[in-house]
Each structure stands twice: as structure tokens, then as C-alpha cells.
Amino acid sequence: MGDKKHTTTSGIEIKELYTSAKPLEEKPGEFPFTRGIQKDMYRGRLWTMRQYAGFSTAEESNKRYHYLLAQGTTGLSVAFDLPTQIGYDSDHEMADGEVGKVGVAIDSLKDIEILFDGIQLKDITTSMTINATASILLAMYIALAKKQGADLKQISGTIQNDILKEYAARGTYIYPPKQSMRLITDIFEFCCQEVPKWNTISISGYHIREAGSSAVQELAFTLANGKTYLKAAIEKGLEINIFAKRLSFFFNCHNNFFEEIAKFRAARRMWAKITKELGASDAKAQMLRFHTQTGGSTLTAQQPLNNVIRVTNQAMAAVLGGTQSLHTNGYDEALSLPTEAAAKIALRTQQIIGFESGVTDTVDPLAGSFFIENLTDEVEAAAWLYIDKIDAMGGSVKAIESDYMQNEIASSAYQYQKEIETGEQVSVGVNKFTQQEEGITEVFNIDDSIRKLQTDKLTDLKSTRDNIAIQKALSLLEVGANGTENLMPLIIDAVEKYATLGEISDVLRKTFGEYR
CATH class of the missing domain: 3.20.20.240 (Methylmalonyl-CoA mutase)
Structure with missing residues (x-):
């Protein structure tokens, strides 16, 4: 054991004993902030306790948010499903099998309204x-x-x-x-x-x-x-x-x-x-x-x-x-x-x-x-x-x-x-101290029917919104993307008229191209 080299995960060698360190001149809350960015750190205020949530539909995620807020969480974190992350609506063929799986499906402002329903x-x-x-x-x-x-x-x-x-x-x-x-x-x-x-x-x-x-x-x-x-x-x-x-x-x-x-x-x-x-x-x-x-x-x-x-x-x-x-x-x-x-x-x-x-x-x-x-x-x-x-x-x-x-x-x-x-790295329960599987019986499953739900919502949205206003907003976005102006006001305008995430992403795909 004695001659084994001890290192951190980054390969930095760890000595057997440390007997000195260069003196710390600085104070917390002062440049270069090694000791923390606030003078009093957590004595003044604890860190924000966030819990990451977001799965299946906006309705389901909204329930989990209300639950977490009731348990004392102080900040919400939203996880989005894969189609939302890469700019496809739930009814797109690329979204098949992925809707609501690793996060919440968001297709339009309607979904965000549902996601934060009852939350200011x-x-x-x-x-x-x-x-x-x-x-x-x-x-x-x-x-x-x-x-x-x-x-x-x-x-x-x-x-x-x-x-x-x-x-x-x-x-x-x-x-x-x-x-x-x-x-x-x-x-x-x-x-x-x-x-x-x-x-x-x-x-x-x-x-x-x-x-x-x-x-x-x-x-x-x-x-x-x-x-x-x-x-x-x-x-x-x-x-x-x-x-x-x-x-x-x-x-x-x-x-x-x-x-x-x-x-x-x-x-x-x-x-x-x-x-x-x-x-x-x-x-x-x-x-x-x-x-x-x-x-x-x-x-x-x-x-x-x-x-x-x-x-x-x-x-x-x-x-x-x-x-x-x-x-x-x-x-x-x-x-x-x-x-x-x-x-x-x-x-x-x-x-x-x-x-x-x-x-x-x-x-x-x-x-x-x-x-x-x-x-x-x-x-x-x-x-x-x-x-x-x-x-x-x-x-x-x-x-x-x-x-x-x-x-x-x-x-x-x-x-x-x-x-x-x-076995050089020990992972307890994996390559050492293993045992016959003791299963966790409760796992969290996401149903594939979510895609149908989201698709129905999209069909309904497209039949009730002002599609002429949408086309106009998307055309303005395309012009903006081809120029140099700031695109945020144009995107907000399109979103407020209930253009979908996929429609907006497609305008930008057309202008910017896709990275392969």
C-alpha cells in the first residue's frame, strides 16, 4: 500500500502530509474572491435550493412545481424534452418517441401559460x-x-x-x-x-x-x-x-x-x-x-x-x-x-x-x-x-x-x-461490495400517449390563432435573420401571436443553415 501513488481525478498527486501553505492575504467578497463572493456568505443568505423538474406535459410539470414550492424549494428549474431542445414541435416526425421523455414538451406560448399556471x-x-x-x-x-x-x-x-x-x-x-x-x-x-x-x-x-x-x-x-x-x-x-x-x-x-x-x-x-x-x-x-x-x-x-x-x-x-x-x-x-x-x-x-x-x-x-x-x-x-x-x-x-x-x-x-x-477506481456496489440486485420497485415512467395530447393541442391552436398575423411575424423574423438587427424583439412578437417553437426554429434553419 505504502508506495501506491495517490492522485485526484485530474491526476494531481496528493502528498502524504501537508505542512505549510502560502498565507491567504485576501478577504471574502474581495478580489480575487477565492474565499467567496459575499463578505458574510451563508450567514447573510443561504444558497438557492433548486429542484430540477419538468417532464411529460406542461400540466403534469405544473403539479410537480406546486408540490416543490409547497415543500420549501426557493427556485424552479425547467428541464425540456429533446424535441423542444432541438427546435421541433411535438407533431414533427423527428419528435416521435421523444415527446415529454427527458423533460417537458413546449410547443407554444400556450404550454408556458399552462406550465406556470397559478405561479406568479x-x-x-x-x-x-x-x-x-x-x-x-x-x-x-x-x-x-x-x-x-x-x-x-x-x-x-x-x-x-x-x-x-x-x-x-x-x-x-x-x-x-x-x-x-x-x-x-x-x-x-x-x-x-x-x-x-x-x-x-x-x-x-x-x-x-x-x-x-x-x-x-x-x-x-x-x-x-x-x-x-x-x-x-x-x-x-x-x-x-x-x-x-x-x-x-x-x-x-x-x-x-x-x-x-x-x-x-x-x-x-x-x-x-x-x-x-x-x-x-x-x-x-x-x-x-x-x-x-x-x-x-x-x-x-x-x-x-x-x-x-x-x-x-x-x-x-x-x-x-x-x-x-x-x-x-x-x-x-x-x-x-x-x-x-x-x-x-x-x-x-x-x-x-x-x-x-x-x-x-x-x-x-x-x-x-x-x-x-x-x-x-x-x-x-x-x-x-x-x-x-x-x-x-x-x-x-x-x-x-x-x-x-x-x-x-x-x-x-x-x-x-x-x-x-x-478495479483501480472503486465504485461501491458496482465493482466492490456488490450484492444480488435489490430492486427499487417505484420508477418514474413517461407514457408515449403524450405525443398525441401535444399534437391535439397544436391542431387546436393552429385552427384558432390568427395565421395571417403569424406569417407576417415569421417573414419579419426571416428578414431580420438575413440582416444584422437584434432578433429578440422579432422572436417575442412571433411568440405572442402563438407561432410555435418549430415554426420559429424553421425560419432560422432556413436562414442560418444547420450544423452537421
Whole structure:
């Protein structure tokens, strides 16, 4: 045992003993924010406890939202089904077999009205995991807020809107990178003026990690993408001190407790340096604010209740790392979408950490630990090596077009899989401490009849709406897409007249082309 090399998931060697660390000069809430973005962190306010929901129809998801709000959740997160993510209506042949499966099916403003029925958008924050069609879903949300009489200057929430990681890790893109970047910067510009409290992008390392990257790769590729978005917005003439305040990040939290905490601390420090270098002088524009979700790919179908412990461990690391918002996975998610019971225990996990563990009583509880400080420095150094390499290629778009990020992630995933197969990495209940299957009997099933329901709703909608007004709105959008004007007002106009998600996406497909 003695001569075995101990390393983190990113291959950083762990010494047997740490006896010193360089002194921490800085205070929390001050540049470069290693110790947290607020002076008092959770003593002032706990993180937002979000639960991710969205499945089958808007009606069904609405019931789950009311249930979660009654259980004390403080922010809603919407998952969308695959057709919604890639710009097809539920009645399109490409949607067959996928409607309502991995999230809620949204075809028009009608569905958004049902989804948030009985919920005042001015009273909640909503996070939407949507990328290629983010402009359309945001337009629908804004249209509903207007109908409810909410002040657009006050509504708040986040759209993921991070298309670069789709090319690198996840695959739900529609248009080529350049045209996709245009839609994103249009959203930045529009929201800066009209919906100033909205977080216009959640730059996501989560899916990069789920695709098999190491912690250091997740950090480096996410920040490199963030840098690319900053530069694109600056080129559009936006003021960094204003729009950088509306960027947020979305990180994964995996099993290696200390490496994850070091990753979050390093991320804040690195982002502060990146924004400052690009001209940000306002402290709020230099702060990295982030949402964390526990690691979906760490959940096992074997002995599913073990996942409660994994999720608790990961949630605790996210809190000790200083997250602003947290989603905890359900223990049954390796088998299906979470059941109500699993969603409740996931939320209770956060509430117990928040109100019973005592970790929220002081800011940055692990600061000054010889191990944590050294590991934070090493994670940071390893991540800068990647970022420098991507910069040398000309930034993230170039690194993605040349498959650099994809290949790095794939080789890391392969390495991990090999270690699981040889038993070098232990996965409890999978390659060690196994037992005869003890089944979870309750799984969450989505019925295929949903497609018929959504199709009927679409047929009904198309027979009652003003189709001439729709054609006019879509023609104006096409003209706009062929020019250079901001497309958001045109998309909102089309949505308010009840044009469907598929119709709007098709206009843009025609103009922008599709990325293969």
C-alpha cells in the first residue's frame, strides 16, 4: 500500500502530509474572491435550493412545481424534452418517441401559460436548461410575464444559453457556431436593456464533466468558453462592467470531496483574473457566480440508496466550495426521472446541510487548510495550462471546430472507464461490495400517449390563432435573420401571436443553415 501513488481525478498527486501553505492575504467578497463572493456568505443568505423538474406535459410539470414550492424549494428549474431542445414541435416526425421523455414538451406560448399556471413569475426565480432554442423559450417566458403584468425590469432567472459546450460535449445544437453565437449576443444585448436582472447565460461545465472530463478539464474548458462569450459581447459593443454581472456558471460536483472544493475556489480566482484582464473594473463584474448540480454520472443503478450518501457528500462539497445555488439529484435517477419521494429527500438533504450541519456559520470554513490551499493552487495551475493552449488556438470556437476539446474529454472518459474495469477506481456496489440486485420497485415512467395530447393541442391552436398575423411575424423574423438587427424583439412578437417553437426554429434553419 505504502508506495501506491495517490492522485485526484485530474491526476494531481496528493502528498502524504501537508505542512505549510502560502498565507491567504485576501478577504471574502474581495478580489480575487477565492474565499467567496459575499463578505458574510451563508450567514447573510443561504444558497438557492433548486429542484430540477419538468417532464411529460406542461400540466403534469405544473403539479410537480406546486408540490416543490409547497415543500420549501426557493427556485424552479425547467428541464425540456429533446424535441423542444432541438427546435421541433411535438407533431414533427423527428419528435416521435421523444415527446415529454427527458423533460417537458413546449410547443407554444400556450404550454408556458399552462406550465406556470397559478405561479406568479415576479415571485420566483426560474432556471431553464435550454441552449439552441434559448431565445424562443426566453421570449415565451417574457411574453407570459407581460401577460401577468410583471415588471420586466424585476423578473429574474437564468437561461443556460451555452451553445459552445453543446458542440464539445452534449450535442443539442441546431445552427453553426457563428450563427449560434449571434443569437447568444442578441440575448445579452436585449436583456441588458429590457430584463436587467435576468442571467443571460449559464456557462456550463456540468455536461463537460458528465461527458467524462476530469475536474481540471471541466474548470478549464468552462472558463475558456466563458472568455469566448465575453469577447463576443465586447465585440458587439456591450460594456463588460454591465453584462459580465449577468453571466453565471453551472458546475458539476463529483465524489472527490477536496478536489471539488479546490475547483470551486480556483474557479472564482481564475474568473476574476480573466474578467479584469478583459477590462472589468467593477467588483460585481469580476465575480464568478455559480449554480451546482451533484454528479449525475456518479449515480449507480446498483444499490440505488447508496446515491443518497453520494449526493450528500457532493452537496456538502458544493456548499463548502461556496455555491450560490444547488440542485441535488434524486437517488433513483440512474433508473428514471426522479420520483416524488426521491425529489423530496434530495431537497431535505440541502435543508439538513443548511440548517443542521453548522457549515454555514462561518465563511470559507476550509480556508487555511494546508491541503486545501495547496490543492487550490495546483488545480488552478493545471487549468491555466489548458486555457493557454486554447488561447493559442484562437479561442474556444476554434478549439471546438478542430475537435480539441472533444478529444481531450473522450480520452479522459476512456481512462476513467479503464480504471473502473480494472478495479483501480472503486465504485461501491458496482465493482466492490456488490450484492444480488435489490430492486427499487417505484420508477418514474413517461407514457408515449403524450405525443398525441401535444399534437391535439397544436391542431387546436393552429385552427384558432390568427395565421395571417403569424406569417407576417415569421417573414419579419426571416428578414431580420438575413440582416444584422437584434432578433429578440422579432422572436417575442412571433411568440405572442402563438407561432410555435418549430415554426420559429424553421425560419432560422432556413436562414442560418444547420450544423452537421
